[in-house]
Amino acid sequence: MAPRDKKKKVVKKVVKKNVRSVPLDSPVHAQLARREAELKILERMSKSFWSTLDYTTISQHLFQMLHEYTPFDALLLMLRGPNGHQLIVTSQKKITQSSVGILCKDAIQQFGRSTSTKLSKNDIFCIPNIIKTSDISGNLTVKHTHFLPLNVLDKTHGIIGFVSSDRKVQFDENTFINIVANELALVVDYQHIQEKLLRERNMLSSILHSMTSAVVVVDELQNVILLNPMAEVILGVSANNVIGKKIQHVVSDKEVCKLFGVVSNQASEYLSREMEIANTTQGRSMEVKANLAKVRNPGGRVAGVVMVLNDVTHEHDVERARTEFVSVTSHELRTPMAAIREAVSLIIDGVTGPINDKQRKFLDMARRNIDRLTAIINDLLDLSKIESGKLQLTREMVSPNTIAEGVFITFESAAQEKEISLLKNFAERLPKIQVDQDKVAQILTNLVSNAIKFTPKEGMITIGTCLSKKNNKFIEFYVKDTGIGIDHKDFGKLFQKFAQIDSSLSKVAGGTGLGLAISKELAEMHGGHIWVESEPGKGSSFHLLLPVRALEVADRHRYVLLVTGNVETSDLLSSALRKGRFDVGCVARGVQVLDKIHERRPDLIIVDSKLPDMDGLALCKNLKSDSTTALLPIVFLTEAGQENKIWGALSLGVNGYLVGPMDRNAILTAVKEAIP
Amino acid sequence: MAEKQKIMIVEDQFFLAEMIRTRLEFLGYDVIYAEHGARALELLQKDPVDLIIMDVMMPVMDGIEATKRIRTDKAIKDIPIIFLTARARAEDRQQAMDAGATDYIAKPFESSQLTAMVEKWLKK
Numbered sequence: 001m002a003p004r005d006k007k008k009k010v011v012k013k014v015v016k017k018n019v020r021s022v023p024l025d026s027p028v029h030a031q032l033a034r035r036e037a038e039l040k041i042l043e044r045m046s047k048s049f050w051s052t053l054d055y056t057t058i059s060q061h062l063f064q065m066l067h068e069y070t071p072f073d074a075l076l077l078m079l080r081g082p083n084g085h086q087l088i089v090t091s092q093k094k095i096t097q098s099s100v101g102i103l104c105k106d107a108i109q110q111f112g113r114s115t116s117t118k119l120s121k122n123d124i125f126c127i128p129n130i131i132k133t134s135d136i137s138g139n140l141t142v143k144h145t146h147f148l149p150l151n152v153l154d155k156t157h158g159i160i161g162f163v164s165s166d167r168k169v170q171f172d173e174n175t176f177i178n179i180v181a182n183e184l185a186l187v188v189d190y191q192h193i194q195e196k197l198l199r200e201r202n203m204l205s206s207i208l209h210s211m212t213s214a215v216v217v218v219d220e221l222q223n224v225i226l227l228n229p230m231a232e233v234i235l236g237v238s239a240n241n242v243i244g245k246k247i248q249h250v251v252s253d254k255e256v257c258k259l260f261g262v263v264s265n266q267a268s269e270y271l272s273r274e275m276e277i278a279n280t281t282q283g284r285s286m287e288v289k290a291n292l293a294k295v296r297n298p299g300g301r302v303a304g305v306v307m308v309l310n311d312v313t314h315e316h317d318v319e320r321a322r323t324e325f326v327s328v329t330s331h332e333l334r335t336p337m338a339a340i341r342e343a344v345s346l347i348i349d350g351v352t353g354p355i356n357d358k359q360r361k362f363l364d365m366a367r368r369n370i371d372r373l374t375a376i377i378n379d380l381l382d383l384s385k386i387e388s389g390k391l392q393l394t395r396e397m398v399s400p401n402t403i404a405e406g407v408f409i410t411f412e413s414a415a416q417e418k419e420i421s422l423l424k425n426f427a428e429r430l431p432k433i434q435v436d437q438d439k440v441a442q443i444l445t446n447l448v449s450n451a452i453k454f455t456p457k458e459g460m461i462t463i464g465t466c467l468s469k470k471n472n473k474f475i476e477f478y479v480k481d482t483g484i485g486i487d488h489k490d491f492g493k494l495f496q497k498f499a500q501i502d503s504s505l506s507k508v509a510g511g512t513g514l515g516l517a518i519s520k521e522l523a524e525m526h527g528g529h530i531w532v533e534s535e536p537g538k539g540s541s542f543h544l545l546l547p548v549r550a551l552e553v554a555d556r557h558r559y560v561l562l563v564t565g566n567v568e569t570s571d572l573l574s575s576a577l578r579k580g581r582f583d584v585g586c587v588a589r590g591v592q593v594l595d596k597i598h599e600r601r602p603d604l605i606i607v608d609s610k611l612p613d614m615d616g617l618a619l620c621k622n623l624k625s626d627s628t629t630a631l632l633p634i635v636f637l638t639e640a641g642q643e644n645k646i647w648g649a650l651s652l653g654v655n656g657y658l659v660g661p662m663d664r665n666a667i668l669t670a671v672k673e674a675i676p
Numbered sequence: 677m678a679e680k681q682k683i684m685i686v687e688d689q690f691f692l693a694e695m696i697r698t699r700l701e702f703l704g705y706d707v708i709y710a711e712h713g714a715r716a717l718e719l720l721q722k723d724p725v726d727l728i729i730m731d732v733m734m735p736v737m738d739g740i741e742a743t744k745r746i747r748t749d750k751a752i753k754d755i756p757i758i759f760l761t762a763r764a765r766a767e768d769r770q771q772a773m774d775a776g777a778t779d780y781i782a783k784p785f786e787s788s789q790l791t792a793m794v795e796k797w798l799k800k
Contacts, residue, residue: 338784342695345787351702 038176041065045180049187053194055079056088056127058187063090066162066180073140076161078107078124079150079188085111085158086125093140093165095128102142107161114149115156141165148177150185157188214288214309217295218260220302222247234277234286234309253277256290260305263292270294274312287313326384333377341370379514383497386521393436393525395550400433400465400475401426407444408463411452419457422448425464433475434550439522440477443530446515447479447542454540455483470598473548474528480541486534491627492653494532495520519544526550529601531628543628545601559600560671562586563593563619564608564637569660573606576664577671590614590622597629604675606658609638609645617648624653633674680706681798682723686716686739687731687760696729699787700794713742720752727798728757729790732772740775747776756797760785 048061055077063075074091087107089095104126108119146162160181208215214231218224224247227239235251242250248257255275263271271292278285288309297303344367346352348360355363385391408424415422444463451461459482468474486494497517516530523530527547534540560577564570565588574584587596590611597605605623609616620636623629635656636649646657656674658667683705687693690711697707708725710716714737716728728746732739739759747753759772759780772780779793 334784338786339692339695342699342787346695346698346702349702351698 037069041069042179042183046183049183053191055086055188058184059088059090062180062184063092067092069176071164072162073165074103074142074163076103076107076145076163077158078111078161079158080156081125084123084125085119086127088127089163091128091140091163095140099140099142100126100128103145103161103163106142106145106147107159110147110149110161111156111159114147114151114159146177148181150181150188152185152189155189157185157192160184212311214307216247216307216309217304218247218307219304220264222260222264222305224250225304231309234288234311256307256309259290259292260307263294263305264302277309286311287316322384326381329377330381334374337370337374337377341367341374344370376514379518382518383514383521386518386525391525393439395434395436397432397434398437400430400477400546403435403437403440404444404463404465404477407441407448410445411448414449414452415461418452418455420452420455421458421460423460423462425462427464427466430465430467430475431548433546433548435526435546439526440544440546443519443522443544444477444479446519447544450515450542451479451481451483451540455481459483459539468545468598470595471600474545475548477544477546478541480539482539485536485538486532486540487536488534488625488627491532491534491630495530495631531631533627557581557583558603558675559583559585561593561596561602561605562608563590563605563611563616564588565610565612566608569608569637572662573667576667579664580668580671582671588612590616590619593619593623594626594629597632602632604633604635604655604671606635606637606671607654609636609642609649617645617652620649620652620654635670635674680704681727682706682708682725683794684708684710684716684719684725684728686710686713686728686734686742688712688734689731695787696790699791703791705794713737713739713745716742717745720746720749720755724752725755727794728755729760729794730757730777731760732768740771743772743775743777758790758793758797 045062045065048065049058052058059075059077062077066072066075073093074089074095077088077090079086079088087104089100089103104121104124108121108124112118140163142163142165144164146164148160150157150160162177208226208228211228211230214234215226215228216224216231216235217226223244224242225244227235227237227242229239231237232239235253235256237250247260251257256277259271259273271290273290273292274287275290276285276287289312291308291310293306294302295304295306344363347355348363348367382391404424404426408422411422448461448463455461461482462478462480464478464480466476466478468476495516497514520530523544523546527550529545530543531545532540532542558581560582562570562573562584564573564586570586570588574586577584585596585600585602587593588611590613593605607616607619607623611619616636616638620634623632623634630653633655634649634653635658636646636654637658637660638645639660643659646659649657656670658670683700685693685696685700685707687696687709688711693709693711697709700707708719708723710719712734713730716730717737730739730743743757743759746755746757756778757776759777761768761772761780761782769780778797781790781793
């Protein structure tokens with residue numbers, strides 16, 4: 001309001017000056033008087049606009065004020081609303097249904113012209129708003145309407161129309177009317193923004209209230225500006241008492257308060273912590289996971305910090321229960337199993353007296369089934385330990401042939417029983433490898449016992465060791481059989497939990513269906529790799545590749561292989577991945593990929609859809625159908641507009657995709673999601 | 677004929693003790709049984725043995741306490757004691773060894789493991 005007051009004063013001064021030198025009947029005088037009247041109207045209008053949010057009231061005020069200034073019979077206001085358009089007509093005369101219809105039609109047409117939006121009558125709510133005055137004389141007949149759009153920047157919020165029933169309104173005062181329209185447009189715009197803000201605030205408030213996470217927001221001075229009901233519960237405070245106060249003064253948990261300071265002062269945008277909060281209003285201590293993020297204003301300056309707390313007590317309880325379960329199972333199940341086995345063994349061994357052949361046969365069966373049950377329990381426990389990260393490798397330097405020999409001896413008699421020749425093919429002068437001997441033996445035992453199961457009488461099984469042909473930093477163990485073989489399409493399934501290819505076979509051969517899944521996990525824990533080569537009817541060979549020197553998984557950078565002929569793409573990806581602490585290798589041509597994989601086995605491959613020598617999809621297909629590479633995660637890369645290729649890639653089994661142009665975050669996210 | 681070697685089993689789970697006893701008797705040993713540590717000490721006063729198989733967790737007196745007492749009794753302090761530890765945890769083993777165990781075997785065990793261990797310590 002202030003600038004307008006000033007303006008008015010200036011004009012008044014001008015008027016006074018002119019009074020002295022210009023005769024009262026001069027046209028200049030009349031013009032100035034008119035300008036003064038205009039300014040007065042503008043001031044009143046302004047006050048009226050900003051004192052209400054109701055358009056009907058605004059239109060009435062506007063009509064009254066403008067009517068004093070320039071004679072017209074009705075004012076039409078059409079406004080764009082969130083659920084439709086409203087048409088408000090303010091008139092001094094009675095409005096008949098037909099004139100509303102005419103006005104409506106005109107308004108629709110004019111609105112369409114100013115916004116190129118097509119409207120129909122159904123899109124409009126009509127609010128004919130007749131001023132009740134004593135001198136209503138006759139009906140309003142629409143002779144002429146002068147329309148102005150209500151524009152702010154590139155948005156048209158509606159239109160205003162001045163309706164006259166007897167004359168064509170002479171808008172020599174166009175400038176003034178334009179000012180009125182602009183002012184009104186600004187008011188409407190302001191109201192739209194305000195409504196939108198209110199809506200969003202209400203929505204935000206509903207979200208915050210219904211969340212099971214606690215949310216606390218502080219400003220840059222660490223004053224609390226927002227705290228949702230769950231935060232009241234977890235932090236043991238009431239929002240009413242803490243808003244606007246320093247977090248350190250109102251929240252008793254020192255650790256929580258400290259985190260706000262830590263995230264403000266660190267370079268990274270985010271922070272994640274797990275901790276325990278002692279005094280919750282629920283009267284129990286609570287384990288929480290805290291996620292904090294800086295809030296930046298549009299200029300990029302840190303304007304505060306938001307903290308989200310999640311109660312993870314239950315999850316931790318579940319994890320503890322699981323660990324407890326594993327330990328109880330291991331003891332409580334295995335002890336009685338051992339007792340049963342021992343009891344049966346005592347009888348079989350003749351300790352309790354002689355038994356006949358039939359008795360021996362049944363007791364042998366009982367003992368075999370106990371052994372099988374024990375194996376299942378052990379496998380489940382192993383897998384449970386691996387999955388919960390509780391299995392630790394005890395690495396030592398050991399000769400690969402010593403491990404293989406041990407496994408060979410274990411199975412000699414079993415092979416003999418089944419009339420299978422068990423052969424060994426150990427390479428000489430192999431370097432010692434740094435592995436957990438028991439775990440490697442466990443993998444080989446598993447492979448050999450599978451081979452014996454699936455190899456018919458008079459078949460042949462070879463246990464072998466050699467230096468990897470592709471990379472002399474790796475030792476390869478293999479178990480080759482002349483068994484039933486495995487179909488190509490089942491290679492991937494083979495290493496999944498409880499996935500025996502043919503369930504009818506598994507019934508005959510026994511086994512838990514967990515052996516290969518465990519073997520795969522154990523191989524990968526060693527930084528190694530396990531795969532199968534086979535054809536149905538021609539036997540299978542399982543291969544285990546282990547690094548000679550242990551690469552500490554924790555310290556080891558994950559290695560990503562890029563396959564792209566495009567230098568820019570390769571530069572962009574390499575720099576993003578290196579910043580994400582990945583090692584990066586790159587080849588341009590599809591034919592180079594296999595050699596590069598054998599040089600160092602990547603944790604992930606990124607394949608460009610366009611390669612200089614072949615189609616990216618074809619490469620993905622090759623990789624996914626080759627048993628040595630089928631399990632390598634692949635991220636497929638295409639340019640925008642080629643998204644149709646993604647479906648092709650996904651159906652081949654690729655693990656993720658990237659669509660260029662991409663930024664560092666997108667790259668790292670896609671890569672991290674695809675690596676298991 | 678040489679006198680049979682005598683082994684004492686201290687174990688509160690009777691069925692387990694009974695099976696060990698059956699196996700050992702079959703192998704030609706004399707076996708005596710005590711249901712807990714205190715009973716074992718009592719029997720040892722009258723009837724010293726060549727080897728003791730000792731459980732850890734037992735009522736009245738546990739295996740750790742019984743072993744400590746045996747090791748301080750001049751008459752019986754050199755008898756080899758094989759511990760049956762319920763858990764294969766390193767600290768459990770350590771506790772057994774600290775108390776004076778000669779060797780240990782984790783439950784559940786194969787009878788062949790136990791008999792091999794018995795033979796190993798009786799030879800010495």
